[in-house]
Amino acid sequence: MFDRISSAAVAVVLGFLVWLYARSRDQESLDNVPIPVHVELAPSQAEHYDLEVTGPAQVVTSFSGPPSRMKELRGLLQRGELHVHTTLTVPSDRQEEARYLDTVRIDSADIHPPPGVRPVVVEGRNRVPVTLRRLVERRLPVRFEHSLEDRLQQATVEPDTVLVRGPQDVLDRIRALPTEPYTRPAPADTGALEASKAVATMPLLQEIEGRPIKASPAAVAVHMTFRPRQKEYLVDVPVQFLCPPSFAYRPKWEDERAGKIALRVVGPAGLEPPAVVAFVDLTGKKYDQGFYADEPFRLQLPKEFQLAQSPPRSGAFRLVPVTERADGPGVGGVRTP
Secondary structure (H helix, E strand, C coil), rough: CHHHHHHHHHHHHHHHHHHHHHHHHHHEEEEEEEEEEEEEEEECCCCEEEEEEEEEEEEEEEEEHHHHHHHHHHHHHHHHCCCCEEEEEHHHCCCCEEEEEEECCCCHCHHHHHHCEEEEEECCCCCCEEEEEEEEEEEEEEEEEECCCEEEEEEEEEECCEEEEHHHHHHCCCEEEEEEEEECCCCCCCCCCCCCCEEEEEEEECCECCCCCCCECCCEEEEEEECEEEEEEEEEEEEEEEEECCEEEEEEEEEEHHHEEEEEECCCCCCCCCCCEEEEEEECCCCCCCEEEHHHHHHHHCCCCCCCCCCEECCCCCEEEECCCCCCCCHHHHHHH
C-alpha cells in the first residue's frame, strides 16, 4: 500500500516538473525596450503652464510572455503603438512659482502590453524630468528687426505695442518683442534726392529662448522711409572768418594754402557736389592782436549731408590791427554778422 502511495506521489511530482518545464519552454522574453512616454498636464492646468520634457521621454522595459502574445507585442512596437500616457498636476503650494521642476516616475503598472505579457521597468531608467513654466500676459513694445541701416531713415510700427502671452520667466527678461527679420532689399535707387517710402506687414516672433509665445495681433504694419543712395564727395572749401562788429583786427593766414581745406562729406547722390561753407568763428571769445593756430572750424552743410571725417582745425593765422596793412597773399575773407 505504501509503495503505491509513494509511486503516485513521485508521478505527481514528475508530472508537475514536466509541466513547469513545458511552460518555461512556452515563454519568450524581450529585454531593454525603450517605451515612449507622453506627459501632459491636468486639463484644469493645461492653459496655465508651458510643459517642457528636459530629459529622455522614454522608459526602458523588459517583457516576457507566450510566443503568440510576444509576436503581437513586437507588432505594436514596430508600429510605434505602445507608449505611456501620464498626467501631471502642479501642487497648489507651487502654482505661483514662475518655474517648477519635477520628475515623473513610470511604474510597470503604467505600461499596457497585450494580455498575458508581463512588463518590468528598469529601475533608475524609469524617470522623466520635466520643467513647467507659468504662463502670463504682458503688453510689450514692438521692435522692428532689419538690416537696412545704410538706407533706412525712419520706421514707424503700427500698433507699436502688442499683448504677449508666454512663460513668465521669459517675458520678465525681455523689454520688446521683435518682428521677424526684414529680409527684403531696400527700394531700388532712382537717382532722386528725395526719400522714398514703403509699407510692410511684419509677423512677430512666435518663439523666444526656445519657448513658444503668442502675440495679439500676430503681425504689425511697418511704415519705412528710405534715404536716397549715399555718395561721398571731396570738396575744396575756402575758409572765411566770422568777426564781431567793429572788430579791431584783420586775420591774415601765415600760409596761403591754409585758406582752403579739402573736406569729405556724405549725402544723397547727385550730379553736383554740395555747397559747403567753412569759417573760423572769432565771436565766441576775446581775441587780441597776435598769433593763433588750431582753431576749430564752423561748417555749414546742406540738409541730408554730414561730415565723413574728423572735424578739421585751422592752420596758423595772425590778427593784425585794421589800421596796419595786411599785404600779401593769404589774407582771409572777413565776415560780420
